[in-house]
Amino acid sequence: MLTEVEEHATAVYEIDGRRFDMWAPGFPEAVARAHALQQRPRCLCQPGGTETYVARLNGGYVVKRMPETGSQHAAPCPHFEAPGDAGGLGRFVGTAIREDPTTGLTALRVDFAMSRLGPRELARTESAHTKSASRSGARLSLHELLLYLWHEAGLTRWQPSFAGKRNWATVRWRLVQAAVGKLIAGLPLKERLFLPEPFTVERRDDIARRRSAAWGIARSSAPGSIPFQLLIGELKELAPARCGYMAVIRHMPDQPFMLDGRRYRQVTRRLLPLLAHSCPADAVRIVIFATFTVSENEVPTISELSLVPMTQEWLPIERLNCHSQETAVHPRSRGENSSCSATPSRIVGPSPLARGTLRSR
Numbered sequence: 001m002l003t004e005v006e007e008h009a010t011a012v013y014e015i016d017g018r019r020f021d022m023w024a025p026g027f028p029e030a031v032a033r034a035h036a037l038q039q040r041p042r043c044l045c046q047p048g049g050t051e052t053y054v055a056r057l058n059g060g061y062v063v064k065r066m067p068e069t070g071s072q073h074a075a076p077c078p079h080f081e082a083p084g085d086a087g088g089l090g091r092f093v094g095t096a097i098r099e100d101p102t103t104g105l106t107a108l109r110v111d112f113a114m115s116r117l118g119p120r121e122l123a124r125t126e127s128a129h130t131k132s133a134s135r136s137g138a139r140l141s142l143h144e145l146l147l148y149l150w151h152e153a154g155l156t157r158w159q160p161s162f163a164g165k166r167n168w169a170t171v172r173w174r175l176v177q178a179a180v181g182k183l184i185a186g187l188p189l190k191e192r193l194f195l196p197e198p199f200t201v202e203r204r205d206d207i208a209r210r211r212s213a214a215w216g217i218a219r220s221s222a223p224g225s226i227p228f229q230l231l232i233g234e235l236k237e238l239a240p241a242r243c244g245y246m247a248v249i250r251h252m253p254d255q256p257f258m259l260d261g262r263r264y265r266q267v268t269r270r271l272l273p274l275l276a277h278s279c280p281a282d283a284v285r286i287v288i289f290a291t292f293t294v295s296e297n298e299v300p301t302i303s304e305l306s307l308v309p310m311t312q313e314w315l316p317i318e319r320l321n322c323h324s325q326e327t328a329v330h331p332r333s334r335g336e337n338s339s340c341s342a343t344p345s346r347i348v349g350p351s352p353l354a355r356g357t358l359r360s361r
């Protein structure tokens with residue numbers, strides 16, 4: 001998992017009989033050798049040390065904790081994770097979330113479709129899917145996968161020094177980095193993710209060109225199976241369009257995502273009323289996580305979606321309590337006459353506010 005501010009992290013490792021802190025000269029070379037020789041650096045945050053492993057990341061190397069060993073590290077250690085932490089992800093480790101220390105890759109099993117099937121493919125797979133559903137094991141929903149990525153990106157942690165530093169550009173970068181080394185449906189998750197670039201008018205044309213290139217995998221130009229891409233962004237508006245309905249995403253003022261009337265009505269009927277609290281308008285963000293395809297004329301259409309409320313600091317919320325005296329996840333002034341508190345979202349138990357997922361039928 002990424003830490004919020006890596007330069008503040010402190011860790012000391014024993015590698016091949018020598019001690020290195022994270023910023024010591026020779027540390028990158030020692031880590032590279034450990035990877036080549038399949039050695040396990042020992043994190044020395046506790047007496048006797050705790051084994052870690054080295055994985056490839058973006059052409060370099062990163063030291064990662066061994067699966068399910070977070071509680072064996074000292075609390076100040078960047079590898080530490082309290083028992084039962086990670087928003088309830090523990091029940092998925094080893095089933096829907098399988099990390100291979102040898103390769104550094106993590107395979108993710110999901111319960112939503114990652115491709116749109118044509119009539120022939122649908123007919124062939126429908127029967128097989130029905131037979132295997134009961135023995136398919138634990139899988140991540142859209143909502144659960146989003147919270148997993150949020151956790152891996154270090155976005156579920158907060159401390160006062162982060163104030164003013166967590167904007168969309170930071171959130172986007174951290175999510176992209178968190179996706180590295182993750183596989184979904186056997187393919188790199190990073191290649192399936194789309195997160196809008198921070199928008200500026202001056203770079204509008206360049207952004208549009210990069211966006212079009214990124215959408216290549218989801219572009220539908222012929223009958224048959226079309227891979228879905230995954231959208232993560234901040235929902236700005238749901239509104240009627242000339243043909244159907246549209247979801248307007250922040251940092252994408254020139255290109256809305258389309259959705260059909262049934263799905264639009266489901267969203268407005270089931271989810272948005274849950275957010276109709278007397279909170280200030282700027283107190284809550286709505287993050288959308290959706291699968292989508294792109295038509296030949298560059299129009300993206302949503303197939304399945306989940307909406308997750310978050311604080312202004314991008315912390316997932318399970319329950320809102322506005323105009324109350326309860327303590328917020330991160331106290332912050334919202335105005336002289338209002339207050340809003342939030343319960344952090346965990347991947348356990350039902351929550352109609354944080355778990356609204358709508359599927360194609």
